[in-house]
Amino acid sequence: MHSRRAITMTQFSKEIIWRRDKMLRAYPDALHYMEAKAKDIHLGKTAEELWLTEHPPLFTAGTSAKKEDLLNPQHYPTYHAGRGGQWTYHGPGQRIVYVMLDLKQPHGLVPARDIRAYVKGLEQWIILTLSRFGIEAFTREDRIGVWCIDPISHQETKIAALGIRLSRWVSWHGISLNVAPALDDFSGIIPCGIRDYGVTSLERFHHTIRMDDVDHALLSTWPKIFGSIPKAA
Incomplete structure (x- = not known):
């Protein structure tokens, strides 16, 4: 009985690896990869693959x-990403996860070939x-991204952004989660075209937050949505 159950669970599993950069990654290199x-x-x-960078x-x-x-008073480099969405800021202290999946196949709770479900x-x-x-984070039908109530301003603010691209039903690009970035840098754009709301970070909730803790949470919660347990590359 036990072995039969194990076979049933692994029958639908897919191998997915994860890797994590220890240094800042140049954006053009990420696009090429x-x-x-x-x-x-x-x-x-x-x-x-899940690529944490x-x-x-x-x-x-x-x-x-x-x-x-695009306001860009800091004169930071700008790039055309080729993903969906509008302007996004990336910088140190922001966890980027590039998600590269074959969406022709189901992944956990996400059916095959269903972009909205993805x-x-x-x-x-x-x-x-x-x-x-x-x-306690949430989404809004009239806004993209993931939102929460900022602990200082007590206003709805954006804590994570999404941007995806599909090539022959293989996804690339992914998510950006504000862990401890320089929030002032977001003033260089109207984030995702939304003018009436600000941005926040995990650091504003937990002053001593570590990127390692966030990475562990991301990897441990992944199977609850997408099924397979990521393995280190």
């Missing part, structure tokens, strides 16, 4: 980005991760 990785996943040459301060433009939403899965993954730190 993800594009090549997506092709290899499509061809069945490599496993799916950080970037130097920069702004990226999605396919819906508007010039008037986006919802990413949102629920972030929300579940934040709950590990006692943060």
Whole structure:
């Protein structure tokens, strides 16, 4: 009975690896890697992957980005990301997770070939991760991203952003979670085109938050939404 159950559980599991950068990653290098990785996943040459990284301060433009939403008084580099969405800031203290999956196959609670379910899965993954730190996060139908009530301003503020791209049903790009970034840097854009709300970070809830703690929470909550347990590369 026990062995039969084990076979049933592993029958639907997919191998997914995770890796984490120890240094800041140049954004063009990340784009190049993800594009090549997506092709290899499509061809069945490599496993799916979660890539945890950080970037130097920069702004990226999605396919819906508007010039008037880029202010950039800091004169940070800007890049066309090719993902969906508008302007996004990346910088040290922000956990980027690039999610490269073959969406022609189901993943846990996410059915095959269902983009909306995939986006919802990413949102629920972030929300579940934040709950590990006692943060009640949520989504809004009229706004993209993941939101919470800032502990200082007591206003709704954005704590995480999403941006995805699909190539032959293989996903790339992913999520950005504000752990302890320089929040003033967000003043260089209208984040995701939303002018009436600010941004926040885990650090405002927990002053001694560590990136390692956040990474552990992200990796441990992943299977609850997407099924497979990530393995270190």
